[in-house]
Amino acid sequence: MRSGRTEKLPYSLSRWTDLPAAKWPWFEAMLDQGWMVGIDPRTGVPGRWSLTPEDTFGLIFWTRNSRNLIANAERLKKYPLAVHFTLTGWHEVEKGAPNIADGLAMLRDTVQTFGAQNVTWRFSPVPMVHDILDRFEALAIQAAKFGLEEVFVSFLQENDLLPETRSPRVRGEILRQLGARSHGLRVLLCNEDQTLDVHGSNVARGICESGKRFTNSNYQVDGPKTEGCGCALAVDPFTINETCSMGCRYCYAADRSLSPKKRNTSRLRVVS
Numbered sequence: 001m002r003s004g005r006t007e008k009l010p011y012s013l014s015r016w017t018d019l020p021a022a023k024w025p026w027f028e029a030m031l032d033q034g035w036m037v038g039i040d041p042r043t044g045v046p047g048r049w050s051l052t053p054e055d056t057f058g059l060i061f062w063t064r065n066s067r068n069l070i071a072n073a074e075r076l077k078k079y080p081l082a083v084h085f086t087l088t089g090w091h092e093v094e095k096g097a098p099n100i101a102d103g104l105a106m107l108r109d110t111v112q113t114f115g116a117q118n119v120t121w122r123f124s125p126v127p128m129v130h131d132i133l134d135r136f137e138a139l140a141i142q143a144a145k146f147g148l149e150e151v152f153v154s155f156l157q158e159n160d161l162l163p164e165t166r167s168p169r170v171r172g173e174i175l176r177q178l179g180a181r182s183h184g185l186r187v188l189l190c191n192e193d194q195t196l197d198v199h200g201s202n203v204a205r206g207i208c209e210s211g212k213r214f215t216n217s218n219y220q221v222d223g224p225k226t227e228g229c230g231c232a233l234a235v236d237p238f239t240i241n242e243t244c245s246m247g248c249r250y251c252y253a254a255d256r257s258l259s260p261k262k263r264n265t266s267r268l269r270v271v272s
Contacts, residue, residue, distance in 0.1 A: 001035060001048050003055040004235060010058035010211055011038065011049065012234035017242045021065035021096065030237075031075070041233040049235055053078040058214035060084065060234060064097045066110045073113045080214050083110055084152075086122040089135045093128050100135065104142050116147035118213070123151050125174050127165050132174065137181040150186040152208055153178060155193060168195050176200035192229040207231055 004011055013019040019027055030036040031051055038049045050056070059081040061069060066085055069076065087107055089100035098106055111119050121143050125132045143151065155171055156164045166174075179187045179202040188206025189198055198205055211232030 001050050001055075002040075003050050004057040005055050008057055008211075009041070010060050010209075010214055010232060010234045011036075011051075011056065012060045012236040013062070014236050014238040014242075015062060016236065016238045016240055018063050018065070019238070020061055020063040020068045023238075024068040028072075036237050038235040038237045039239060040235065056080070058082065058211065060209055062086075064094065066106055070106075070109050070113050081114065082118050082120065082209060082213060083114055084120045084122055084208065085110055086124065087139060088124050088126070089139060090124075090126065090129055093126070100138060104139065107143065108146050111146045111148065116149075119148065120208070121148055121151045122208075123153050123178075124155070125153065125171075125178070126156050126162075128162065133177055133181055136178055137183070140181065140183045140185050144183050144185055148185065150188055150206070151182065152188050152190060152206060154190040155196075168197075172196045172199070175203055179203035190229070191231075209234075 013027065014023070017023055027036075034052055035048050035050050037046050039046050056079050059076070059079050061081065062084045063069070064086045066083060069083060085107055087103045088094065088097075089103060091097050091099040091103075097103070107119075107121065121139075123136060123139070125136070129135070140151065153175065156162065175187070175189060175196060176199060179200040182202050185202065186206075187203045189196065189203070191205045191207050207230035209231050211234075
């Protein structure tokens with residue numbers, strides 16, 4: 001049995017599928033048995049990783065719907081964790097995602113439950129909607145009131161379901177205007193996106209999850225960085241071959257050509 005704490009590797013839940021919204025019963029079963037099969041990011045080799053609080057360096061949740069996290073806060077309080085909450089208000093194009101009002105209520109409850117220092121708001125200015133700036137500003141006003149100080153922005157990573165139709169110049173201007181309408185929040189462009197020049201007030205590049213939050217010292221998470229973006233390597237129980245039920249067309253994991261035969265894990269039997 002391997003220990004994320006010993007190896008200084010957090011668990012990513014999950015880059016490839018919205019675990020809190022789509023795979024929560026699976027994760028509860030893993031918590032019950034005390035371990036999960038996860039991929040070592042340094043080698044690509046799967047192994048058994050302990051899920052006991054004393055063996056867990058940190059849990060990183062990526063989600064558009066945090067209801068299950070809030071409902072299970074008592075169980076999760078033993079773990080160091082981070083919640084990266086994507087809230088755009090694109091309920092008309094995001095399958096299962098909340099609208100602006102419901103999403104803001106969920107973001108507020110997430111911050112109140114886990115603390116502003118452990119919650120990151122993520123915003124995706126996708127080309128399928130036209131009132132990006134107005135929706136962003138409405139969200140930013142409230143997010144600032146909740147105690148958040150920054151928002152991570154990630155533009156569309158092209159896939160075979162949805163092309164990026166805007167030029168770098170247009171996207172750069174959108175980024176500048178997001179900064180101008182952020183109501184004091186720092187607008188951080190995901191460091192993985194090197195296509196845009198970062199300019200404008202309140203706008204900079206940022207590392208989504210360095211892993212530093214999981215230590216009380218000046219410890220720098222060691223090892224190579226994923227895709228050169230600066231994020232800490234993390235053990236992930238899922239791969240690009242998993243099926244996510246959310247069906248968001250602009251998600252980088254939606255590209256069918258990357259994984260023509262996806263594996264449905266929603267009915268996996270837990271092996272004791």
